Amino acid sequence: MNAPDTATPLRVYVVEDDDDLREDIVLLLGNAGFDVRGLPDAPAFYKAHALAPCEVAVLDIGLHGEDGLSLAAQLRASGPVGIVMASARGAVEERIEALRRGADVYMVKPVHIEELAATIRMLGSRVRAVMQPQAPATRPDAAAAAVAPAPAWRLAEGDWVLRDPAGRQLKLTTNERALLASLMGTGGQVVNRDDLLLGVGGDLREADPKRLDVIVSRLRRKARQAGMQLPLHVVRGAGYQFVP
Structure with missing residues (x-):
């Protein structure tokens, strides 16, 4: 996704299978100044989002076919995006489940x-802040360079972007962000798998033991595609460590 022009309206997709309600919401949000489009189900959303990614999605839970919870989880894994979950059901357990699956707000x-x-507007501003490219740093003079610390791996943009010592950047999903935040704050120490699963929102009683491996494999692949040598290591029988 290219960096958005902050002068353009926020692109919002409303996924709602009630035709009348969907049309009403689209009309009212359009009058409020958003670039809004209504979609009846998950397949229509995936097609539209692939062609023109939205910045905020408003999802009904009770969709026909793939429900809003599954759609939220898939969307959250795709990168920075605001997710509003809307449902007639308001039990605390249902709110918690929606937030756990990736929603930012439950209404x-x-x-x-x-x-x-x-x-x-609040979620869109947050997404655009993450996606906005950084201004190039000014070149330090010789004296400052002599005392400046060596460049290091770090998380930036609210921990949504990983930067390597060469200045290359990698945008992170929610799970990748949580994993790296858990590892990079330990000073190179090994973090066991249970702690990492908790960090990415896993339930230890039902967790798939391969979930961490999948996240790490995907992260390494993305890093290689970005030209980055990710210093993320597996310690057999113990866990993972991040040692530059």
């Missing part, structure tokens, strides 16, 4: 359109 229907618009 109970009927949703007040002004509250929804304010929530979208």
Whole structure:
């Protein structure tokens, strides 16, 4: 996704299978100044998002076919995006599950359109701050360079971007961000798999033991494609460590 122009309206997709309700929300959000599109189900969303990624998605939970919870989890793994979950169900357990699956905000229907618009603006501003490219750093003079610390691996942009010592950048998903935050704050110490699973929101009672391996494999592949040599190591029988 290219860095957005902050002068352009936020692109918002509303995924709702009730035709009348979807049309009403699209109309009202359009009047509020958003570039908004209504979609009836997950397949239509995936197609639209692949062609023109949205910055904020408003998802109904009770969709036909793939439900909103599954859609939120898939969308969250794709990169920075604001996710508003809307449902007529308001039990605490359902709110927690939606947040665990990737939603930023859970709203109970009927949703007040002004509250929804304010929530979208807040999430959209956060997403654009993450996606905005950094201004090039000014070149230090010789004296400053002599005392400056050596460049290091670090998390930036609210921990959504990994930077290597050469200045290359890698945008992170929620799971990748949580994994690296757990590892990079230990000074190179080994972190066991259970602690890492908890860090990425796993339930140790139901966790797939291969989940961490999948996250790490995907992260390494992305890093290689970005020209980065990721110093993320597996310590057999113990866990993982991040040692530059």
